Amino acid sequence: MSTSLRLNNLRLDLDDPEESLPARAAGTLGLGPDAVLGWRILRKSLDARRVDDLHFSYAMEIQLPQAEADRALARTPSGGAGVEVRPFQAEAFEWPEPGSSPLEHRPVVVGAGPAGLIAGYLLALNGYRPLVLERGRAVKDRVADVRRFDAGGPVDPESNYLFGEGGAGTFSDGKLTSRGGGPDVHRVLEILADCHGKPSILYEHRPHLGSNRLPLVVRTLRKKMEELGGEIRFSCRVEDLDVVDGRLRGLGTSSGYIPADVAVLAVGHSARDTYDMLLRRGVPLQAKPFQFGVRIEQPQEQINRAQYGPKQGHPALGAADYGLSVRAGACDLFTFCMCAGGYVMPSVSEPGYFCSNGMSESRHDSPFANSGLVVTIDPAESSPHPLAGVHFQQRYERAAYVAGGRSYAAPIQWARDFLAGRSSRGKLPSSYTRNAVKPMDLGMLLPDKVVQALVKGLPIMDRRLDRGFLRDATLTGPESRGSSPVRIPRDAGSRQSPAVVGLYPCGEGAGYAGGIISAAVDGLRTARSLVASFAPPG
Secondary structure: OEEEEEEEEEEEEOOOOHHHHHHHHHHHOOOOHHHOOEEEEEEEEEEOOOHHHOEEEEEEEEEEEHHHHHHHHHOOOOOOOOOEEEEOOOOOOOOOOOOOEOOOOOOEEEOOOHHHHHHHHHHHHOOOOOEEEOOOOOHHHHHHHHHHHHOOOOOOOOOOOOOOOOOHHHHOOOEOOOOOOOHHHHHHHHHHHOOOOOHHHHOEOOOEOOOOOHHHHHHHHHHHHHHOOOEEEOOOOEEEEEEEOOEEEEEEEOOEEEEOOOEEEOOOOOOHHHHHHHHHOOOOOEEOOEEEEEEEEEEHHHHHHHHHHHHOOOOOOOOOOOOOEEEEOOEEEEEEEEEOOEEEEEOOOOOOOOOEEEEEOOOOOOOEEEEEEEEEEOHHHOOOOOOHHHHHHHHHHHHHHHHOOOOOOEEEEEHHHHHHOOOOOOOOOOOOOOOOEEEOOHHHOOOHHHHHHHHHHHHHHHHHOOOOOOOOOEEEEEEOOOOOOEEOOOOOOOOOOOOOEOEEEOOOOOOOOOOHHHHHHHHHHHHHHHHHHEOOOO
16 A cells, blocks of 8 residues: 655755656655655746755655655654655546536637637537637648738738737747646646646746747647537637627627527637627626736846856756846836747737737747836726726827837837936847837836836846846837736626626636636636536537
8 A cells, every 4th residue: 555745845956867856755754765656746946046056946746655654754854954744635626517407509619719728628528519719810820920920011910929829828938837726727737738738837837838839739739629529710700799688699700690608708818809899788897907018128148147146057947037026116016927038029919009028939049038027007097998908008009009110110228228218229139029129218108107117116126136137138118918908707606797698708808817827727617617507518
C-alpha cells in the first residue's frame, strides 16, 4: 500500500537537473532513493529574491510505501531548510450528470476565443454537438491576415490581432497565468497541454506558450471538438437576437438566421458592435473599470542584468521578466502583461483607431522587453452610459491614429523625454511589428490621470529596478485593450442574463475574466452549468 506526500520549497540550483528531484526529496525525508515509487512536479518557480542566490523552488508529489510515509511525516526534514511536508490528495475535478430539461436545438457558442473554444469542446465531449460561431477566420488564415497588416496592408475588421479563431489571446503573448487555482484551472491546462501545449504548463509558475505556438494549440482544440460532433462556422458574425417573451429563440447572423434556445455569449473584449446590438435589444450592460496606459520597452539585456546580476545568460534562466506596482499620487501605476524577449504590436480591430499591446514567442528571443504600464479607469466616474468605457477608449485610440499619420504608425517617446515634458526626435528603437513609429509627445494623447501617474510613478519604478528601468526605455501608446470596459450582468446561479432566458454571458468580453486561463475557466464553468441543466439534444 502506498500514499502520497507533498513537499513544498524543495530547492534545485540552476545547474541541477530535474531528474535529481526524487533523490533530493528522498534525502530530505531521510529515505533512500529506492523508497520513491512515483513522483511528479506540482509547481516550479524561480526564486530571484537575491541575485547572488538564484535557484528554482519546487512543490512535488511523491508516492511512498505507507510505513515510510508515516515515518516521513513524523520527522523533521533534514538538509532542506524551509521544506514543508504534508499528506497530499489532489482535488477532484467535478462534472455533473446531464440535466433533464430537453434542448430543442443544439447549444450555440458565440465566439471562438478561450472561453468559447473551451465551452464548445466540453459541450462536444459530453454529447451536446455545439455550434460555434466565429466572426473571424480560421487561425491559419488569420495568421496570414495579420502578417499582411504588419507588412503595411489595411486592417481587416473581421480578421486581425483581436478577431478570429483563438481570440485576442492568440496574438498577445500566450501567458497561461491565473490568479486562481484548483481543479478547474488544472483541467483547462490539461486540455491545452493535450493540444500540443508543452507538458510543463501544468506546473510552471508562469506558464507561457508564445504567439508562435498558440495557433497550433487552437487549431488542435477545434479539431478535437469537431471530431466529437461540434461544428464551427467562420466569417459568421452575430448581428441580432430573436427574443420572445424574455426567452432566446434565435440569432440573426451575417450568414442567416439560426434557431437557438441556448447561446453562450463569449465575444471578447473588443466586439463593440455586439455591445451596441445588445444595448438596443434591452440586454443589461454596465460600464466597468478597465486598464489604460502605455507600453514601456527596454533592451532585454538591461532587464536580465537587473534581475539576474552575474547569472544573466545562464541557459536555465532565459529572458528575465518583472512586475512592478507603485502608488502614484491618487492611484496605482502597475505593469501588466510583461513580454520578456517580445514585441510591441498594434492591437487593432477596426479601421481608424490605434492602440498597442505586447506579445512574445516561445523562445523569448527578441532583443527587447516590453510591458503594459497602466492605471485603472472607472468610466462611471464621468458618465452613466453603459458603454462609457468603450467611448473613452475610442476617443484616445482615434487621436493616436490621427497623430500617427493615419497609417497605424505607433506614437513613441523616450521615457526620459516624457518626464522632461519634451517631444522625442529622430529614430527611436522599437520592436513594433508594423515597423513604423512616430516620435512625439505622448502626454498630448493620454488622459490626465495616466500622465500624472506616469510622472509620479516612473521614477519610483526606476529606483526599485536597480535604477535601470528608465535607461534606454521608450513609451508607446495608448495601451487601452487590457481588459473589457463592459460587464454583461448574469445570475450568479444560472449564469444567464437576467433579461434573456437562454443567453449566457461568458468570458472576458462579458467582464468575468482577464486573460486566457481565466476566460477559459469561465467557459468551462458555463459549459458545466449548461450540462447540469439540459439533456443533450436529440
